[in-house]
Amino acid sequence: MLAIYKRELKSYFQSMVGCVFIAFLMVFTGIYFMAYNLMSGYPCFSYTLSGSLIVFIVGIPLITMRSFSEERKNKTDQLLLTAPVSLGKVVMGKYLAIVTVIAIPNVIFCIYPLIIKSQGTAYLMVDYISILVFFLLGCVYAAIGMFLSSLTESQIIAFISTFGILLVLYLWDGILSMLPSSALSGLVGVLIILSVAAFYIWQMTGNAVLAGAIEIIGAAAGIITYIVRSSLFENLLSNLLGRLALANVFTDITSNSIVDITGIVLYLSFIAVFVFLTVQAIQKRRWS
Amino acid sequence: MIEVRNLVKKYGNHLAVDHLDFKIEDGRIYGFLGPNGAGKSTTMNIMTGYLGATEGEVLINGHDILKEPEEAKKHIGYLPELPPLYMDMTVREYLEFAAELKKIPKKKREDSVTEVEKLVKIKDVENRLIKNLSKGYRQRVGLAQAVLGFPEIIILDEPTVGLDPKQIIEIRELIRKLSERHTVILSSHILAEVREVCDHILIISKGKLVASDTPENLEKMMGDADTVEIETKASPSQIRELLKNIPGIEQITCESGQDGVTCAQIREKRGEDVRESVFRAFAENRQILLTLKNVHVSLEDVFMELTQRDTVPDAFSRKQDDFSRSRAENVNITVKEEKTQSVPEEPDEIAENPETEWVDTDREGDEEDAGNL
Numbered sequence A: 001m002l003a004i005y006k007r008e009l010k011s012y013f014q015s016m017v018g019c020v021f022i023a024f025l026m027v028f029t030g031i032y033f034m035a036y037n038l039m040s041g042y043p044c045f046s047y048t049l050s051g052s053l054i055v056f057i058v059g060i061p062l063i064t065m066r067s068f069s070e071e072r073k074n075k076t077d078q079l080l081l082t083a084p085v086s087l088g089k090v091v092m093g094k095y096l097a098i099v100t101v102i103a104i105p106n107v108i109f110c111i112y113p114l115i116i117k118s119q120g121t122a123y124l125m126v127d128y129i130s131i132l133v134f135f136l137l138g139c140v141y142a143a144i145g146m147f148l149s150s151l152t153e154s155q156i157i158a159f160i161s162t163f164g165i166l167l168v169l170y171l172w173d174g175i176l177s178m179l180p181s182s183a184l185s186g187l188v189g190v191l192i193i194l195s196v197a198a199f200y201i202w203q204m205t206g207n208a209v210l211a212g213a214i215e216i217i218g219a220a221a222g223i224i225t226y227i228v229r230s231s232l233f234e235n236l237l238s239n240l241l242g243r244l245a246l247a248n249v250f251t252d253i254t255s256n257s258i259v260d261i262t263g264i265v266l267y268l269s270f271i272a273v274f275v276f277l278t279v280q281a282i283q284k285r286r287w288s
Numbered sequence B: 001m002i003e004v005r006n007l008v009k010k011y012g013n014h015l016a017v018d019h020l021d022f023k024i025e026d027g028r029i030y031g032f033l034g035p036n037g038a039g040k041s042t043t044m045n046i047m048t049g050y051l052g053a054t055e056g057e058v059l060i061n062g063h064d065i066l067k068e069p070e071e072a073k074k075h076i077g078y079l080p081e082l083p084p085l086y087m088d089m090t091v092r093e094y095l096e097f098a099a100e101l102k103k104i105p106k107k108k109r110e111d112s113v114t115e116v117e118k119l120v121k122i123k124d125v126e127n128r129l130i131k132n133l134s135k136g137y138r139q140r141v142g143l144a145q146a147v148l149g150f151p152e153i154i155i156l157d158e159p160t161v162g163l164d165p166k167q168i169i170e171i172r173e174l175i176r177k178l179s180e181r182h183t184v185i186l187s188s189h190i191l192a193e194v195r196e197v198c199d200h201i202l203i204i205s206k207g208k209l210v211a212s213d214t215p216e217n218l219e220k221m222m223g224d225a226d227t228v229e230i231e232t233k234a235s236p237s238q239i240r241e242l243l244k245n246i247p248g249i250e251q252i253t254c255e256s257g258q259d260g261v262t263c264a265q266i267r268e269k270r271g272e273d274v275r276e277s278v279f280r281a282f283a284e285n286r287q288i289l290l291t292l293k294n295v296h297v298s299l300e301d302v303f304m305e306l307t308q309r310d311t312v313p314d315a316f317s318r319k320q321d322d323f324s325r326s327r328a329e330n331v332n333i334t335v336k337e338e339k340t341q342s343v344p345e346e347p348d349e350i351a352e353n354p355e356t357e358w359v360d361t362d363r364e365g366d367e368e369d370a371g372n373l
Helices: A002-014 A017-039 A045-064 A069-073 A077-082 A087-109 A111-119 A124-151 A155-170 A172-176 A183-205 A208-228 A236-242 A247-256 A261-287 B040-047 B069-073 B091-101 B106-119 B135-147 B165-178 B191-197 B215-222 B236-243 B275-284 B299-308 B312-329 B336-345 B347-352 B364-372
Strands: B002-011 B014-024 B029-033 B055-060 B076-079 B153-157 B183-188 B200-205 B208-213 B227-232 B249-256 B262-268 B289-295
Touching: A002 A017, A002 A087, A002 B091, A017 A045, A017 A087, A017 A111, A045 A087, A045 A111, A045 A124, A045 A155, A045 A247, A069 A077, A069 A155, A077 A087, A077 A261, A077 B076, A077 B091, A087 A111, A087 A124, A087 A261, A111 A124, A124 A155, A124 A247, A124 A261, A155 A172, A172 A236, A183 A208, A183 A236, A247 A261, B002 B040, B014 B040, B014 B208, B029 B040, B029 B191, B040 B055, B040 B153, B040 B183, B055 B069, B076 B135, B091 B106, B091 B135, B106 B135, B135 B153, B135 B165, B165 B183, B165 B191, B183 B191, B200 B215, B200 B299, B208 B215, B208 B299, B227 B275, B236 B249, B236 B262, B236 B275, B275 B289
Parallel strands: B029 B183, B029 B200, B076 B153, B153 B183
Antiparallel strands: B002 B014, B002 B055, B200 B208, B227 B262, B227 B289, B249 B262
8 A cells, every 4th residue: 555655646746746736726825815814914714725625626636537547548557456455455545645645735734824823813723623624625525536537547537527526516505505495396306316316226236126116115205204294395405415515514614613523524424435436436347 | 376267257248258267287388379359368357356257266376366366466477468557657666666566575675676677678777767668668667567576477468569579589588487487377369479488378269268288289189180282283083083092091172273283182190191102193193293292280270270260169179089089099080070971972992991081072061171271
């Protein structure tokens, strides 16, 4: 694992991608820092960071796009997969290298609150926690990007799809506000999600009985609940899907100074799920 | 030792590897031979754990490649068809990375990298970026990576592709040198190469193993009868008349050429040389003989015979049966089908000379048979 980690990290800085990412993030944050903290005298660095969030949406796909797609295209994955190293370690090695690249600018960010403090009042606790959560959010985005990169041979497709998904996640709140809130639409939404899940199960297992049973039982349960207590379905969709607005955990800290521990757990679970899915995606390709 | 049992690989509906079964013994050089798309690379990829098999298992020194991958992969060095090189690394960096990946202890790492660099002669380019190397050098770096740590089994997928003749000879020598301490498996579609380097050949066609033996035995097996080719001005019926009484002839195939010249292939029984008798028969009857020469069956013919026909496995197993039986009993046994065909037509011949089996070849089946040889 260490060998892969070292090689990856080195290659990020040899191929300039890592440098470009860090420079990009530093320049943007620097501009916001100048504008908000130094020029306007606002004492919270966390607010500056929330402006830099948009850089992640472009920057993270940039560093994750090549992680697996390039290996696959150049067939160098043959070296990794025939070496006496387990696949999980290969994926972890690569993921940790990406995380390290994301960590570097975040470590540098730790200086900024001190600069503010040297000029007057600073809210160090909030600022440092926001930097940590900002870093974790980057790690979640990186896990998603790495997963998408493992699905394709083309770096361009990996970049575009990761960028698209991160952008949708960024705009998620706005999209959710367009969803209807009535109980009936909640039911319809649940049924649609259920059908998609059943279809996916059918595709994966090829077992029509199992998928059909899940669909029918789920639909029946949903409809009965709706008849008994329709109020449960009110705002269900936006509540359910609202969990996916990952950046909210971070913006809560930056705008309201509220730290949501469950949100941090959510981040860690997202990372675990996508790293696991990456391993599975590569395994699947070996078998098909 | 590698054991491959009942290996099947399907890509959708396409059967890439079809119930392969073989054993690789220690300390020999094995050659995988087969036309393009025969399933050589797929088999190697499964053996090294890069791909999963649809059915069947691969045991490397008793470790299942799928159940105990890390243990099994320690015994293998693999050079895939396209060397897996990171273009942005120098040769030295790359090999050190590979050494670490193969879990060579830190103290030995430097030494073992230097050793393989010397072995494949890339010491002088060790500080160059791989992307700046020529194809031949890249191939050697890939080979160095496979040999690194000196695993017991070294698997090379078309190791000499893209090399110039001098490099090919060097690589062959290297492979021979490696075989002193290692089991080497290499694949190729170049017959001469396999013939020259390998102790044992596995011929694969359409995902099936169609032959597995030493090169010499394969040639013998197919060439259980050598062929004499003649060109004459006699007509096919005259030829048949002339050669009728020569013992040791198994089969004659005639082909009328231009200007009244007939070309005939005379298949002899093993161990017989009928050239003299043929010459005498023609001379005594004052017929003109233009050419008379021996044609040996080469590995190339074996390869063509085994891989070009749809009925390969049957034909092969029949021949193999015959071959093994004749080896055991030391008698000439001819192909049964031909015997049964010829019995009703020429009973006298059989009665007169039960050991001689010769067949009129104007019949369709034999024509086809002869054409392929």
